[in-house]
Amino acid sequence: MISSTLSSLPSSLPHREAELILAQAMGATREWVIAHPEAELNEEQRARFEDMIAQMSRGTPLPYVLGEWEFFGLAFKVNPHVLIPRPETELLIEEAIEKSQLLKSQLPITNYSIADVGTGSGIIAITLAKKLGNVEIFATDISGEASKVAKENAQRHGVADRIKFIRGDLLEGVGKVNMICANLPYIPTHERETLEVIKHEPRLALDGGDDGLRLVERLLDTARDHLLPRGIILAEIAANEGEAALRLAKNYFPTAQSEVKKDLAGLDRLLIIHIA
Numbered sequence: 001m002i003s004s005t006l007s008s009l010p011s012s013l014p015h016r017e018a019e020l021i022l023a024q025a026m027g028a029t030r031e032w033v034i035a036h037p038e039a040e041l042n043e044e045q046r047a048r049f050e051d052m053i054a055q056m057s058r059g060t061p062l063p064y065v066l067g068e069w070e071f072f073g074l075a076f077k078v079n080p081h082v083l084i085p086r087p088e089t090e091l092l093i094e095e096a097i098e099k100s101q102l103l104k105s106q107l108p109i110t111n112y113s114i115a116d117v118g119t120g121s122g123i124i125a126i127t128l129a130k131k132l133g134n135v136e137i138f139a140t141d142i143s144g145e146a147s148k149v150a151k152e153n154a155q156r157h158g159v160a161d162r163i164k165f166i167r168g169d170l171l172e173g174v175g176k177v178n179m180i181c182a183n184l185p186y187i188p189t190h191e192r193e194t195l196e197v198i199k200h201e202p203r204l205a206l207d208g209g210d211d212g213l214r215l216v217e218r219l220l221d222t223a224r225d226h227l228l229p230r231g232i233i234l235a236e237i238a239a240n241e242g243e244a245a246l247r248l249a250k251n252y253f254p255t256a257q258s259e260v261k262k263d264l265a266g267l268d269r270l271l272i273i274h275i276a
C-alpha cells in the first residue's frame with residue numbers, strides 16, 4: 001500500500017520528495033498518490049521505486065533521479081549531462097520576454113532572433129520559443145550530450161522547428177541576432193571544488209574560471225559581431241559578481257547602457273547590456 005511504503009522510508013527523506021518518487025515509479029502525479037493511500041504498487045513499480053530510493057541514498061540529486069524538473073511552469077528532461085534548472089534563471093526569462101516585446105514594438109522587425117548560449121537542457125531557448133511565439137532561436141552548447149537533451153526537450157514542447165541547435169564554442173555558427181541570452185558557467189573554480197550541493201552536476205556547466213567571469217568575458221569579446229542594431233545582451237552572473245561584470249561591460253561596450261539586476265533574494269543576478 002502507498003501509505004505503508006511511504007512510512008517505511010528513512011525519516012531523512014523529505015515526504016514531498018518521497019511522494020514525487022513514488023508518483024514517478026507509478027506513472028502517476030503526486031496529487032494522485034496523495035489521494036490514493038490505499039493503492040498497491042505492482043512488481044515493476046516497486047522495483048522502479050526501490051531503484052530510485054537507492055539512487056537517492058547514494059546522493060544523486062532528486063531531479064536526476066526523476067529524470068525531469070520543472071522550470072517556468074514547464075517540465076524538462078534532465079540527466080547528469082545538464083545543469084539542473086534553477087529558479088534564479090527565471091529572472092533572465094522575464095527580462096528577455098519584456099525586452100523582446102518592447103524591441104519588437106519599436107523596430108520594424110520581421111525576423112526577430114535570439115541566441116541562447118550554453119543552452120544545457122534548453123530551458124531558456126524553449127521557454128522563450130513558447131512564450132514569444134514568432135521568434136527564431138539559435139541554441140548553442142559545447143557539449144554534444146547537452147545538445148541532445150535540449151533537442152529532446154524542444155520536441156517535447158513542440159518548438160523544435162523554431163530552434164537551431166549548434167554544438168560549438170559560445171557564438172560559433174550563430175549569425176546576427178537581436179538578443180543574446182546566456183547562462184554560462186559562473187562558479188569560480190576554487191569554489192566549485194568545495195560546494196557539496198553541485199558535485200553531481202557537470203563541471204562544464206559550472207566552472208567559470210578563476211573569477212567566475214572567464215566565459216562571460218569571452219562572450220562579450222565576440223558578441224558585438226553577432227548583434228543587430230539596438231541589440232541586447234542578458235547574461236546570468238553569480239551573486240557576488242555584479243561590480244566586476246559591470247566593469248567588463250564598460251570595457252567591451254563603453255557606449256552601451258549597462259546594468260545589473262538583482263534576483264528575488266536581493267542578490268546580483270543578471271547583467272543587461274543595451275547596445276546603442
Ligand SMILES: C[S@@+](CC[C@H](N)C(=O)[O-])C[C@H]1O[C@@H](n2cnc3c(N)ncnc32)[C@H](O)[C@@H]1O
Pocket residue numbers: 082083084085086089117118119120121122123124140141142143146168169170183184185186204205206215
Ligand atoms: C550553467 S549551465 C546553463 C544551462 C542552461 N542554460 C540553464 O540555464 O539551465 C552552462 C552551459 O554552458 C555550456 N558551456 C560551457 N562552456 C561553453 C562554451 N565555451 N560554449 C558554449 N557552451 C558552453 C555547458 O555545457 C552548460 O550546458
